[in-house]
Amino acid sequence: MAQQLTIFVENRPGRMKSVSDILLENHLNIWAFTIQDRGEFGLIKVVVDRPEQARLALADHGFACALKDVLAVTAADKPGNLDKLTTALLDNDVNIADAYGFVTPNDRQGMCFLEIKNTQGVDLEVVVAAAGFTVVKDEELYET
Amino acid sequence: MIWKEDIETMPLEDLKNIQSERLVSLAKYVYKNCPVYKKKFDNAGISPADIKGIDDITKLPFTTKIDMRDNYPFGLFSRPRTDLVEIHVSSGTTGNPTLVGYTRDDIALWSDVMARTLCCAGAEPDDTIQIAYGYGLFTGGLGFHYGALEMGLTIIPTSSGQTKRQLKIMQDFSPRILACTPSYALYMAEEAKEIGLDPRTSTWEIGIFGAEPWSESIRAEIESEWNMLATDVYGLSEIIGPGVSQECQYKDGLHIYSDVFYPEIINPDTGRSVAEGEDGELVITTLTKQGIPLIRYRTRDIVSLTTEACRCGRTSPRTSKIKGRTDDMIVVRGINVFPSQIEHVLLGIDGTHPYYQIIIDRQSHKLDSVDIMVEVDERIFSDEIKKMRELEGRIREEIQAVLSVGVNVKLVEPKTIERSMGKSKRVVDKRSL
Structure with missing residues (x-):
């Protein structure tokens, strides 16, 4: 993560x-x-x-x-996408403690970081993927 | 007028006889009635029979604030609890507060020394007094109350706070005497001006100020602001409360009622007496108290003492104003505060011991403010703003509960509190007292 x-x-x-x-x-x-x-x-x-x-x-x-x-999620810059994400998290009883997001101006890509209280032990990657978004993988973020 | 003229103007030799008689009885009394003192005497190899007069007092062991704490609550008492008619509590250095209690005769003694105090300041039996010291566990309010009752004054027991009401009461009932802390007197002057009242037209002619150290410059300020005589009263709850000593109209030292509160001035390091006029720690023996009589109690207040006769006719020795402390106690809004109390609270926060600094300040004519800066180190840091806020609130509440004084807690970055000689400078007192 x-x-x-x-x-x-x-x-x-x-x-x-x-x-x-x-x-x-x-x-x-x-x-x-x-x-x-x-x-x-x-x-x-x-x-x-x-x-x-x-x-x-x-x-x-x-x-x-x-x-x-924190959970790093990317999404296309489209109206309703944040709502789709929050709905998916709510449906799985996942609480967002803190979050911040932005859109990169050139490729119109939305990105957000979420601090999650995942008390149910939900597989977040699966939940996020099911909603149509991508969790950014460590190897994409960090040099190994 | 002088309340107990025979005693208060007695030649010093006669006074010495009374002190001697009283010390001889006191030594027997505590040895018989208080197991803690019996043990202290035995450990020092002293028997009450060795005490034949007041000069033998130096043979007796000291009593300290630690003794008060270690024997909390009733260990230092010489009377059973059922004989007590009133108890008061003040802050201790750490952990236990300081408890004192009074038998009916002790209350009579307190009333007497407070009546002497009021007379010494210039009160007359027909006067009205506004008592703006706090009533409650703090001895200030009730001590003045008992003395004024004894003297037959008309009492307005306003207690502290509610400044506009204090001023209205002063205007409506014309008290000639005001009793409160010196900082509150200055604060009230400011409030008076704000509501369009000229402090110089107040009915107060005499102020009896104490419970915190204050300088001659503060006196000059109070006297010019209020157009009143500002006198200094001294006391501590361990001895009786207010009523240990008081300035007369000449304001040249505080007359200590040495027939009942025998003073010694010692070098705090060696424990030996210093020469008359030299600065040292004030040590007091309560010669006639019953409930919790104390032998050679170390007040930790630094004063000097003179036995020269005073123009007012009183012969009892006079102490200077308090010149300092032998410990790090600070007085905030009349309440004693020890840095160790704050340390104790911080230590209780998850067992950590962060660096801290206490900053005490007093804007001109305002009440003292207490800011406690606490360094947020790795151990108390949380990456959730909610938890940091909770930490701040918890520190504030716990410190307030221990000190009975409102404080502001400021979380600061690590290493921002100045270290001197490897230790942090714990108290910064910015007040000009």
């Missing part, structure tokens, strides 16, 4: 930059990111090409951070 790195940062100028600085120093490529704001602090969530290396680099600089498996 895709890995998401979550980083604790205080909400003050320069903190986002200190994270991007470290990622740059280590030549890490960012595929997606989002920030959750909680006033005094926030959580930065990033998906990068080499997650473990990113985690170690940030931890070395004193950041509190953690890696977590």
Whole structure:
């Protein structure tokens, strides 16, 4: 599964930059990111090409951070596709804890990352495929 | 007026005789009635018979806040619980709070020393007093209440808070005396101006301020803001509550009621007495208390003492204002706070021990604020915002429950709290006291 790195940062100028600085120093490529704001602090969530290396680099600089498996799903950029996906997940009692998505402008490809509470132990790949979407495979995401 | 003129203006030699008699009885009393003290005497190789006068007091062992904690709740008492008519609780350093209790005679003693205190500040029997110290487990409110009752003043027991109401009550009932913490007096001045009331026109002429350290500059500010005489009162619940010592109108030291609360000033490191006028830790022996009499209780407050006669006619020694503490206790809105209490709570959060820093601040004429910065390290970090929010809330609630003071908790990034000599600087007090 895709890995998401979550980083604790205080909400003050320069903190986002200190994270991007470290990622740059280590030549890490960012595929997606989002920030959750909680006033005094926030959580930065990033998906990068080499997650473990990113985690170690940030931890070395004193950041509190953690890696977590997330579901990376691609879909055609068409109205109703998100609804189709959420319906399929609901039908299987899968709870979405957090999600973020975007469309790549050139090839009009939709992509989303989902943090899943999969208490029933459902085979997510099967569920997603049955709805007509694709779970991005590790070998497509990461160099092995 | 002087409330107990015979005692309060007694020549020091006569006072010494009273202190001697009382110490001799006290030593016998605690040895007989309190197993903890019996053991302390035995361990020190001291028998009550060795105590023949007040000068023998240095033979006796000290009592500390640790003794209070270790013998919580009733171990240090010399009377059975059924003899107590009231108990009060204040914060302890860690874990157990400090419990004190009063017999009916102890309440009479408290009433007496508080009546002395009110007179010392300048109260007259026809006066009305507004008591804006908190009523409840904190000794401030009820201590003043008992003294005012004893003296026959008219009491307005407003307790603390509800500032607009305090001001309305002052305007409606014209009390001449105000009793509260000095920071609250300044806060009320600001509130008064906000509702269009000129503090200088208030009916309060005398303020009796205490329960937190305050400087001469704060005094000058209160006196000019409110156009009143601002006096300092000292006390601690272990000894009696408020009513251990009080400034007279000359504001030249606090008269300590040494016929009942015998003071010594010691070097906190060696335990030996320091010369008169030198700074040291104030140690008090309660000569006549019954419920929980304390022998050589170490207050951890740093003061100096003078026996020079005062212009007001009182002969009892005077202590300086509190110049510091021998421990890291801080006083916030009149409540004692120990950094160790906060540490204790943080340790209880999943058994971790994160770096923290306590920042205490007071914007001009505002109440103290307490910000607790907690570093989020790997152990308490969660990648869910909901859990981080819960952590923040849990730390805040648990600390508030222990301290009885509202605090703000701020989660900060690791290594952002300044380390000095490898240890974090735990308390940053930005207040100008």
